[in-house]
Amino acid sequence: MLKETIQIITQTFSPLSDECKKELEQYAQIQSFQKGHQLVKEGQFSDKLFFIVEGCARAYYLKDGKNITDWFAFEHDFICAINSFFLFIPSPHYIELLEDSTLLVVSREDMMTLSDKYHDFERLGRISTTKTMLQLQQRVVSLQFESSQQRYLNLISIYPHIELRVPLGDIASYLGITQETLSRIRASRNRI
Amino acid sequence: MLKETIQIITQTFSPLSDECKKELEQYAQIQSFQKGHQLVKEGQFSDKLFFIVEGCARAYYLKDGKNITDWFAFEHDFICAINSFFLFIPSPHYIELLEDSTLLVVSREDMMTLSDKYHDFERLGRISTTKTMLQLQQRVVSLQFESSQQRYLNLISIYPHIELRVPLGDIASYLGITQETLSRIRASRNRI
């Protein structure tokens, strides 16, 4: 499973030499957890990068006691406590599993070692970061001046099955709206 | 000026070997333009990355005839037509100079050559992309559930002098609000 997963990663992002792949196999681990498990809690220093083999997860933070989803990850997506991982600070985010999931886990330290040693791996990092940057840029555009309905339609065009896998309230906060508003948007769509 | 600028870049992001620096000097150019000059227009394929030596610029797009700022760049920031540059598609963005400016310009092709040849340069790319990703993530959080006043305060804490250099309407659309609302926020602050 580890080898297959690394294969998927290299195919999706950028190829790695056999040598580099072999070394990555040494460092990476496959782990499974149940739905509801918290991979990261607020305040922790998290130095782990997760790649979803099977299942899904979300990153969220608390604002005025409310639970705000910041990021979803499904099969073949990366997820990490972005601020903690890259800035070495306590995480403002929680990361929790929305389903029983299987993950590939690598530590920042091991990634740094691989990045130093292999130009290949550095490139994989650059390319996956670039993809994430482009996704975030799209989200900014969406949050800037689209109506909540447009943002919702956007999201389900990117993740058509998200409603079957993720609670309504989590989707709502990701879109920057309340659960009630999302429920009404959905209702008005079903009427058409 | 070229050498000094490259020096600034390596100090800000990640060091480069002398050899790599020398080759970058071959490819990069310093160019100056007047305020109002459009570096990129909507629909163009833009394969240039710009680094602001002196001056400032903004990226914007048109939505329903309205002008929406997506990105500001000041001294020592990068700016490019992000979608066109990374996805090889016609740019939805314009990029215009807000002041008379001096820029360092590199083409994507030359950057690819350097990335292939120098591990150093690949790393510089990864690190600068990571910084941009983190900035965008902060902006998403800001747009998701902060009030327009909080977003404004955020912005001026990051760029204290932005109001002296950038028209109000451009700042407003960057924050996802109208010019009128921003004017009122400012007025209410001055009253306190």
Add this chain to the structure above:
DNA sequence: CGCCGAGTTGAACTGAATCAAGAAACGTGG
């Protein structure tokens, strides 16, 4: 069965948009 979390619906409220008008600042040419 009754509880519980997730989703829905309703009514009142509010922050920000819109529309409209005017004031201030800015640049350009006489």
Add this chain to the structure above:
DNA sequence: CCACGTTTCTTGATTCAGTTCAACTCGGCG
């Protein structure tokens, strides 16, 4: 250096999308 038009900014009145608060429905499950 002033007069002019243009762009930028402010202020007011009205409207509207989305929030808030509260009650209710539904399906699952001990």
